[in-house]
Amino acid sequence: MVGVPGKSKACINCRKRRSQCDMKRPSCGQCQRSGITCAGYQKEFIFLNSTTQEGEDGSISLEKESYSAGNRTKNPTTTISAASSAAATRATTPVVLHETLEHSAYEDNVIDEFWASYLPNGRAPSEDVMKYSTYGWTSVAQSLHTENPIIRIALLASALGMIGRQRNDPEIFQQSRKAYGETLLAVEKSLRDPGKHEAHIVLTGLRLVSFYELWFGSDGDGSAAQYHRLMAHTNGTMAYLLTKGPNAFSEGCAHQLFSEIRLPQVVAGLHAHTAAPLARHEWKTIPWSEIPKTPRDTLFDIMLELPGLFEESDRIKALGDGDEHLAHAQSLLVGKCCKLHEDLQAWAERDGKQALELAESVNWEKADTASSTTSSEEFALGHLLMLHHASRIILYDALRSQTGSNVEAIPEYTDPLLYCRKMGNFIPFFLVPNAGSVFLDMAIFPITVALDYLSRNEVTEPSAEKLLLLRAFQGHVGTAASMLLTSYQRTRKPAGRPLLE
Numbered sequence: 141m142v143g144v145p146g147k148s149k150a151c152i153n154c155r156k157r158r159s160q161c162d163m164k165r166p167s168c169g170q171c172q173r174s175g176i177t178c179a180g181y182q183k184e185f186i187f188l189n190s191t192t193q194e195g196e197d198g199s200i201s202l203e204k205e206s207y208s209a210g211n212r213t214k215n216p217t218t219t220i221s222a223a224s225s226a227a228a229t230r231a232t233t234p235v236v237l238h239e240t241l242e243h244s245a246y247e248d249n250v251i252d253e254f255w256a257s258y259l260p261n262g263r264a265p266s267e268d269v270m271k272y273s274t275y276g277w278t279s280v281a282q283s284l285h286t287e288n289p290i291i292r293i294a295l296l297a298s299a300l301g302m303i304g305r306q307r308n309d310p311e312i313f314q315q316s317r318k319a320y321g322e323t324l325l326a327v328e329k330s331l332r333d334p335g336k337h338e339a340h341i342v343l344t345g346l347r348l349v350s351f352y353e354l355w356f357g358s359d360g361d362g363s364a365a366q367y368h369r370l371m372a373h374t375n376g377t378m379a380y381l382l383t384k385g386p387n388a389f390s391e392g393c394a395h396q397l398f399s400e401i402r403l404p405q406v407v408a409g410l411h412a413h414t415a416a417p418l419a420r421h422e423w424k425t426i427p428w429s430e431i432p433k434t435p436r437d438t439l440f441d442i443m444l445e446l447p448g449l450f451e452e453s454d455r456i457k458a459l460g461d462g463d464e465h466l467a468h469a470q471s472l473l474v475g476k477c478c479k480l481h482e483d484l485q486a487w488a489e490r491d492g493k494q495a496l497e498l499a500e501s502v503n504w505e506k507a508d509t510a511s512s513t514t515s516s517e518e519f520a521l522g523h524l525l526m527l528h529h530a531s532r533i534i535l536y537d538a539l540r541s542q543t544g545s546n547v548e549a550i551p552e553y554t555d556p557l558l559y560c561r562k563m564g565n566f567i568p569f570f571l572v573p574n575a576g577s578v579f580l581d582m583a584i585f586p587i588t589v590a591l592d593y594l595s596r597n598e599v600t601e602p603s604a605e606k607l608l609l610l611r612a613f614q615g616h617v618g619t620a621a622s623m624l625l626t627s628y629q630r631t632r633k634p635a636g637r638p639l640l641e
Contacts, residue, residue, distance in 0.1 A: 253303060259576045260516040261515070265279060276396045277400055281295055281344050302577065305356070313356075327342075330342050339397075346373065346380065350374060353369050356620075362626040367627040378418075381398070381401075381417075391431070399440070402440045413450040413454050439527060442484060446531065446535065449477065452469070453538055456473065477535060481536075498518060526563060536555065563609065564590070567611050567612045570583060580617045580621055587621070588639070610640070
């Protein structure tokens with residue numbers, strides 16, 4: 141049984157209200173007569189996550205963990221080789237809704253309500269918007285959910301979660317959790333046999349489980365578990381990409397999804413201080429052998445180099461002040477930072493020019509800096525602008541970490557604080573209803589970058605820049621962002637000042 145949003149609940153099968161249907165918790169007579177098994181409200185939900193380990197032969201191991209209300213078990217580790225084109229098939233059948241419930245009017249209404257709430261201006265992105273945005277995956281999901289059971293149950297899980305949170309309805313949210321558990325089982329099976337499903341179907345499923353973890357993965361206690369699970373999904377996506385190889389993403393929906401999914405790989409690399417595999421030449425060229433790069437693509441090419449800076453910085457710290465190789469290593473890192481600075485400058489003057497012009501056109505004297513006339517394309521450009529500022533913060537933070545006492549000699553435009561302020565000033569642009577809940581996906585990474593930098597460098601009370609950024613945390617979007625930031629905070633070493641202080 142699934143409750144229809146609203147004050148009165150109804151049976152998903154017979155559509156009768158509770159007062160009209162002979163419902164019995166945990167199953168109803170109408171479903172019984174139809175031969176449909178209802179698991180009830182007390183069934184323990186199972187959630188699967190992956191952790192990855194890289195072997196000496198370049199293989200990536202996915203270790204699955206099963207969680208339920210009463211236990212935690214680990215399944216045997218299986219390996220997906222980067223050189224292999226297929227993986228062992230698992231016998232488990234994905235759990236989906238009963239066939240008589242497919243394409244129901246109820247599900248369609250829930251999903252339609254979800255898109256109207258999530259997407260800017262309540263509309264699917266156009267081709268122009270997809271040149272700048274990272275939510276082109278929503279168009280693929282919309283086209284797939286009526287024909288693919290994996291995508292259908294995954295999308296329903298997110299839609300129910302969003303509605304349950306907005307209406308503060310625990311029964312709807314409970315059904316969302318159940319659908320998410322079924323989604324994980326289905327996506328896991330598709331990963332065990334990557335040759336069985338087309339790449340764009342698998343990537344859409346992976347994108348939806350990450351989306352769910354981002355929005356609804358909090359355990360309510362602010363623990364690090366949510367962020368760890370999100371990174372586990374991101375690492376699982378990386379394992380799948382390596383299994384398929386860059387040629388699999390050179391056209392169609394698979395190319396669109398791959399282009400967008402590179403951003404989470406940047407996030408994962410920065411979190412782990414590990415160079416991003418997608419920064420390799422073949423991954424930056426082969427998928428675009430027939431398709432021109434967009435402004436989003438050229439910015440991501442630069443951002444994929446950023447995690448490597450932190451990996452090298454960690455190596456330099458390990459050398460110690462007296463090491464004879466220290467000066468040379470620092471010089472090499474500063475040289476790479478300067479090259480990336482030039483790349484960002486070139487992007488801002490060419491591919492990113494329209495995004496930077498948007499920032500200059502906003503009237504910051506008004507609290508309402510966007511309106512009902514703001515186009516979806518402008519919101520997407522705003523996202524690129526935020527990512528540009530975040531990239532500058534990361535880059536100049538790494539550069540200044542190697543300058544020591546010579547930091548005063550560095551040009552003022554390399555001060556990360558400047559870009560924290562620019563980002564904070566731009567936040568109100570998204571704080572309008574027609575921006576959609578996608579604002580969380582757009583803003584959470586750049587805001588985290590800025591808050592993380594500020595929290596590590598504040599010495600007294602919160603800075604003016606942090607106060608500007610904290611305006612983003614309002615409504616149900618802000619609630620979800622706060623929980624994720626708290627989870628991320630628990631993973632930081634050293635922890636530093638609280639990000640949301």
